[in-house]
Amino acid sequence: MGKTANKQMICEVLMEHAAQDKSIVALCSDSRGSGSFTPFAETYPGQFVETGIAEQNLVSIAAGLAKCGKKSYAVSPACFLSTRSYEQCKVDVAYSNTNVKLIGISGGVSYGALGMSHHSAQDIAAMSAIPNMRVYIPSDAYQTKDLTEALLEDEKPAYIRVGRNAVDPVYEEGQVPFVMDQATVVKEGEDAAIIACGEMVKPAKDAAELLALEGIHVTVIDMYCVKPLDQETVIKAASKVKGIVTVEEHAPFGGLGSMVSQVVAANCPKKVLNMSLPDAPVITGTSREVFDYYGLNAKGIADKVREVIA
Template sequence: MPNKIANRKVICDVLMEHAKTDKDIVVLCSDSRGSASLTPFFNEYPEQSVEVGIAEQDLVGISAGLAACGKKPFAASPASFLSTRSYEQCKIDCAYSDTNVKLIGISGGVSYGALGMSHHSAQDIAAMSAIPNMRVYLPSDRFQTRKLFEALLQDQKCAYIRVGRNAVEDVYTEEDCPFQMDKATLVRDGEDVLLVACGEMVRPAVDAAGILEKSGVSASVLDMYCVKPLDREAIVRQASKVKAVISIEEHSPFGGLGSMVAQVVGQECPKTCVTMALPDSPVITGTSKEVFDYYGLNGEGIAKRAIEALGK
């Protein structure tokens, strides 16, 4: 049965579980508690909730102030606005000031579909990764999202986490979800091509590996949920074994996961390196799946690019 639980709901569940005993946890929203699936938290813990309205800069600034007072703020807002309108606050109030603010970019990538470029976040990986002291995470499914937030609750450093709007097909299971903080997860090991993906692109990468296997091509799949810090060792270890490397991301072709992977491969183990991403233009109108299918960001499209990269 297809998964119907969105990553954003899992975030709410984890925060509610811990808020029972940890009164320092504070959730802040910018008129986005419904979109973030955080309404249950606001209802259950009103004294640990802050609604700032449509004011993303205030959202981040207030969160940093709370963190400076010893609180553990989790600030949720659409990724398209959080990563642009409040960029200076993310840079100065959170990263430069070294405050324990967890920035949750909801409805990331092209989740908003028909609302177009104004609501899409195809630049946030590049923008947030460029800020010193800012970590960037894109969990691939509900099980990894839970593991990530359990870990984030235990540290005191700022981070940006991007999740999509809709439920995504599972990559892992509740019983089998390997997780190590800031270390990529090897979902599948192979010898011909390496597929490095993050966020919602991990499942299509896994699907592509299955398709390639039927064609006699052995593919590794590396879940790079930790875009920053980037697990360079994992990339080099897996890339050294294959003939080509393909990165897949729901992001601009500039400055994101693909650029980072290509840089590492070029420096450490040069070989064919292909970046699969959204185009450098406003994307077509449609649901996430329709957009992905159109641009070949699906199992079939990734497998096709892999075959081409291998010269077969």
């Protein structure tokens, strides 16, 4: 497959099932193009709703359709879906326990040059704080495919954050060790553990390979299921290593690093260092430029691992 955008994979899976399952509906807030959902809208116009730039309406309509027996997929930029329509996500989706999957596209710093207004660096914390809301951040298109297939099988609310651009695969096609709500151990090691989510998993894996050349053996965990967090896998990894590094495309508060730190502190205290975006407006640039500037790359992660085991 090569490099494929996770949002494109979501559309492809839904289109495959929508041919037979007429209860599947996709909704967009003027985002069918940016969300890669134009093919869905053109192929299944009777199962597609365009709300225009009205994210609050998007979520409420999706919840209403779900109450009528539909499987609603609300697609909108993560920066707006997680803030502008936060009350609707909390009340109409989570509190009302509707079968709505909120697809936050162009998550993190995907919008690059558009700046802080279009970055979603607090959505993990915000969505995870809502009772009855699950939060998923898949790392590549193969994992996204398996996650989307699994979510079609349940009727519970969920927020899925994906990036804007095509991403390098973490796994091989047909060889994704996917178990719903269970983190994937990408690599085993006894010196340190790197726990990452989303687009940070690939550089975490690359960092482990760099460190292996120095004789430093690292466990790499793909925590695509941020909520519910796979505490068992975190505890198991923490119990056998000297320290832990968490890596996320998110603000330093309330995200993956905070969650992992809570679990480790309560069960098997070890040093945990969190790598994230800063608590400040992020620099302007492409995703790659932003990641490199803040050390969210293989070299930066490897340096942080050396620090945590020193």
